[in-house]
Amino acid sequence: MRNFSKLALAALLIGTSVPASAAVTICLGGGCAAQPDSNVLLNTGQTGTSVQGTLNNAPGTVTLTSTESLSLPANGAARVRATDGILNNPLTFSFDDGLISALEFNINALTDGDVFFTFAGGDSDGQVTSLYDIGSNGQNFFNAFNGTFKSVTMTFGDGATVQDVRQFRMTAATPMAAVPEPATWAMMLFGFGAIGFGMRRRRSDTLRVRFA
DSSP, X not given: OHHHHHHHHHHHHHHTOOOOOOOOEEEESTTSSOOOSEEEEEOTTOXXXXXXXXXXXSSOEEEEEEEEEEXXXXXXXXXXXXXXXXXXXXXXXXXTTSOEEEEXXXXXXXXXXXXXXXXXSGGGTTOBOOOEEEOTTSOOEEEEEEXXXXXXXXXXXXXXXXXXXXXXXXXXXXXXXXXXXXXXXXXXXXXXXXXXXXXXXXXXXXXXXXXX
């Protein structure tokens, strides 16, 4: 009975445990991390608060959204800007067909300021970074890696205005096999313990009858 109580307590602890999470890592500058394996391709002619593109080395589509109208000034390598030429509202990059494990892009700023990033989905869901400086020199490369995420929103502040965001590259995360939730493990452990306890009790009853 004592062992069964210990087993029940272990199951309870597993059932109430919180799954571990990983935080995405940000580094600054082109080449500060291994380059993602796919270029994001956008085709000119799209406008609106949402535009889409594809990957050159993997299936799937990406979507860029903002509260202001966006436009794509050129075919090929991804480059997105505001229709009025000045992007200063948040811009969200999303992968429509899974999770992202690595992302690189270049913020081509018109004026100095700062930016922070908000991640959604994957094991980086809800992560908000600190502020990063961006300069009006046209070279503000950022790399996000180590964690997985569905989308990232870049929010500009402190006077930052952006001509465009360009040179998007990304790696799609490899789908992982489903892992039982902690509560499921707890139920399985509790069930196995109950079966073992029942078998042991029946065996004891049988022995008492045999030697009575």
